Amino acid sequence: MENPLVPVMAPYASTIFSEMSALALRTNSVNLGQGFPDVEGPQFLVDLACEAIRGGQNQYAPRTGLPELRRAIADHQRRFYGLDVDPETEVLVTAGATEGIAAAILALVRPGDEVVTFEPYFDCYPPMVARAGGTLRTVPLRFPDHAVDEQALATAFSDRTRLVVLNTPHNPTGKVFTRDELRLIAELARRHDAWILTDEVYEHLVLDDTPHVPMATLPEAADRTLTMSSAGKTFSMTGWKVGWITGPAEGLAAVTSMKQWLTFTTSGPFQYAIAHGLAMDDAAYAVTADELRARRDQLLTGLADLGIRTNHPEATYFVLADLSPLGLDDALTGTTAFAEEHGVVGIPAASFVTGAEVEATAPLVRFAFCKREEIIAEGLRRLGAVLGRG
Numbered sequence: 001m002e003n004p005l006v007p008v009m010a011p012y013a014s015t016i017f018s019e020m021s022a023l024a025l026r027t028n029s030v031n032l033g034q035g036f037p038d039v040e041g042p043q044f045l046v047d048l049a050c051e052a053i054r055g056g057q058n059q060y061a062p063r064t065g066l067p068e069l070r071r072a073i074a075d076h077q078r079r080f081y082g083l084d085v086d087p088e089t090e091v092l093v094t095a096g097a098t099e100g101i102a103a104a105i106l107a108l109v110r111p112g113d114e115v116v117t118f119e120p121y122f123d124c125y126p127p128m129v130a131r132a133g134g135t136l137r138t139v140p141l142r143f144p145d146h147a148v149d150e151q152a153l154a155t156a157f158s159d160r161t162r163l164v165v166l167n168t169p170h171n172p173t174g175k176v177f178t179r180d181e182l183r184l185i186a187e188l189a190r191r192h193d194a195w196i197l198t199d200e201v202y203e204h205l206v207l208d209d210t211p212h213v214p215m216a217t218l219p220e221a222a223d224r225t226l227t228m229s230s231a232g233k234t235f236s237m238t239g240w241k242v243g244w245i246t247g248p249a250e251g252l253a254a255v256t257s258m259k260q261w262l263t264f265t266t267s268g269p270f271q272y273a274i275a276h277g278l279a280m281d282d283a284a285y286a287v288t289a290d291e292l293r294a295r296r297d298q299l300l301t302g303l304a305d306l307g308i309r310t311n312h313p314e315a316t317y318f319v320l321a322d323l324s325p326l327g328l329d330d331a332l333t334g335t336t337a338f339a340e341e342h343g344v345v346g347i348p349a350a351s352f353v354t355g356a357e358v359e360a361t362a363p364l365v366r367f368a369f370c371k372r373e374e375i376i377a378e379g380l381r382r383l384g385a386v387l388g389r390g
Contacts, residue, residue: 012127041236052269065093096241107258113162120352169202174313186221201230302380317370324363
């Protein structure tokens with residue numbers, strides 16, 4: 001029999017994250033690839049989830065999310081950004097950010113529409129655009145400074161542009177888009193009557209002084225922006241798969257219409273816990289960022305000492321490193337052999353780009369620093385051994 005997978009999804013049959021984690025396990029490598037923390041999130045959230053399970057919150061939650069979580073999300077948007085969000089009509093709880101992004105793209109993008117995004121990009125964007133029948137138009141953010149090319153951005157828009165997908169803080173570069181950059185994107189979206197979907201899951205993981213500015217806080221973008229965030233990143237509970245979208249009621253209604261045919265609803269006990277977690281004080285929110293900042297600096301210093309060029313991530317928990325001094329000139333084709341010989345796994349940056357950018361990013365690898373200090377140190381020791389320094 002022929003492959004039953006529909007042809008449009010054939011290029012996306014597996015994700016690079018699963019492939020690299022499996023490679024790390026098989027080769028007993030230090031896994032600096034897939035971006036999941038190796039420490040638990042707040043214990044009080046675990047206790048609250050267990051309390052909810054024992055208390056009987058084990059049936060379907062409402063399709064838009066538990067009312068107490070939707071209210072907590074609205075309170076969070078008001079508290080941190082001054083956004084007035086109606087929890088009844090402008091908040092949707094999703095099964096993690098990936099489902100929310102998928103539901104939004106499938107709801108808004110029609111066959112023949114174009115979707116503008118920056119590359120490198122998070123790898124779930126292209127398959128969802130393809131499945132919706134759309135065409136992805138990309139704008140490169142080039143290593144190591146990842147500045148926005150204003151002319152390339154303007155050229156990416158056309159009369160067929162339906163949606164802009166913006167990730168800020170940005171994975172995998174760690175870039176935090178500035179207010180001026182956001183205004184340029186918003187102006188182009190308004191000129192072409194396009195929706196904006198902002199993936200802001202790293203909103204509380206800003207490590208430097210550049211503030212995270214939600215696109216929805218710009219008056220010129222508020223009426224066309226859907227904002228995605230996630231408990232997985234904010235609370236280091238990636239396995240709970242609780243995310244949310246906020247935005248104009250008509251946009252949320254469209255996304256809800258799609259989401260109900262994907263998962264219908266999201267785990268009730270975890271929603272209950274996250275509703276309480278969102279109310280924690282500012283100091284508690286800062287703990288994770290403070291820990292990540294120290295680990296980022298540990299990794300950046302260690303790579304610099306080895307003569308490996310990197311970018312400087314302002315946020316998230318990823319750094320891009322040029323491993324050509326270690327003989328890895330093409331990470332897409334050489335990662336397996338590198339792991340087998342040297343015992344370190346990262347994610348090839350070329351997995352997140354298209355066209356000419358594949359060659360431009362060939363020696364770049366995304367390393368995750370959301371790992372214990374001893375794991376990062378061991379990874380650096382093994383990289384140093386490639387140069388005879390281990």
